Amino acid sequence: MSRFIVLRICQGFLTLFLVSVLTFFLINLAPGGPSAIMNFESTEQQREALTKQLGLDKPVVMRYAEWLGGVVQGDLGRSLDSQQPVSKLLSERFPNTVLLSAATLIFTLIIGIPLGVLAAVKRGSWLDRAITFMSTVGMAIPEFWLGILLIIIFAVAYHILPPSGMVTAGNVFAWGDLFKHMIMPMLTLSILMLPNIVRFTRSAMVDVIDLDFIRTARAKGLKSFRVFFKHALRNALIPIVAIIGLIIPILLGGSVVVENVFGWPGMGRLAVQAATNRDYTVVMGVTMMVGTIVIITNIVTDLLYSVLDPRIRYE
Known part of the structure; x- marks a missing residue:
């Protein structure tokens, strides 16, 4: 088991390295530059001085080597736009994204x-056909369209929920206010995630409920709820855990659109702002953060397999 974990961690570092190389060179070689430099009110001399100050006059390979050296030492650099440390920006936005993603995942699993x-x-x-149909429809709905539709219905037409943000401006922080702001983005992400959970759970359960031990449990007179939700579901958890491990990165990716639609101050919104402003260091910081989460999620998912099924061993 320990050898397996070490191997997966090494593979994770290699993956992060390759992702960082690809992302760094693509965004640096794209036309344009950081918004701080592309300010047309500045003179040519001021832009040249700022380019030199930010180190953007150096070759891309040298800049990547300097960035990678800082990352190894725990320094993600400074934002080219705001000059704030990237780690500070991530620490401010990451909890908001985790809160929204965790609430969405829990709600999605419960339903x-x-x-x-x-x-x-x-x-x-x-009933089976109705649930399958709703799952198919949920997979076909674009998240930005669904988010705008919810805003029109619940915020504009009926004024039930706030249209955007995380808390009401000018009010003292309250959990109830936070929950109201979170309902629509959580529903948007949940409707997109539900089809995957429903379809994989159904498929896994269909394979299990016809097995001999389930027929034996029902023949003994056990209640249907106990048979299906305790015995059958427990043996169908491995495919469900696998799809949950895949959903978490999808949640982070989907939150990019949803956070911008609802003005949720998370990493997704930060990533879009950084990409728009060509803030190279912030884009790299977000990429490394998301990549690390994906790798950790995959490792934890693999380890859960052996917990759910003792027959699975990693040698």
Whole structure:
């Protein structure tokens, strides 16, 4: 097991290195430059001086080597636009994205797993077809369109929920106010994630509920709820855990659009702002943060397999 973990960590570092190389060179070689330099109100001499001050006059390879050397020492550099440390910007935005993603994942699992179990138990019925149809529709809806639609309905038409932001401006922080701001972005992401959970849960349950031990449990007179949600679901968890491990990176990717639609001050919104302003160091910081989360999620998912099924061993 320890050898497996070490190997996966080494693979993770190699993956991060390759991602950093690809991202750094692509964004630096793209036309244009940081918004701080592209200010047309500045003179040519001022722009040249700022370019030299930020180190952008050096070759791309040299700049990458300097950036990588700083990362190894725990320094992600400074924003080219605001001159704030990238680590500070990430520490301010990362908890907001984690809060939204965690709430979305929990809500999605609470709704999606029971629906998947119900569809499997009632497979072939009108209920199964209705759940499958709703899942298909959910996969086809663009997140930006769904987010705008929710704003029009709940914020503009009925004034039930705030249209954007994380808290009401000028008010003292309150969890109730935060929850109201989080409902629409959470619903938008959940509707996009639900089809994956429902379909994988249904598929895994269909494979399990026809096995001999389930028929034996039902023949002994156990209640259906206990049979399906304790015995069958427990043995169907591995595919469900696998899709959860894939959903977490999708959540982070989907939050880029959703956070901008709802003005949620998270990493997704920071990434879009940095890409728009060609803030190279912030883009790299966000990329490394997301890449690290994806790698850690994959390692934890693999380790959970052996916990859920003792027959699985990593030698």
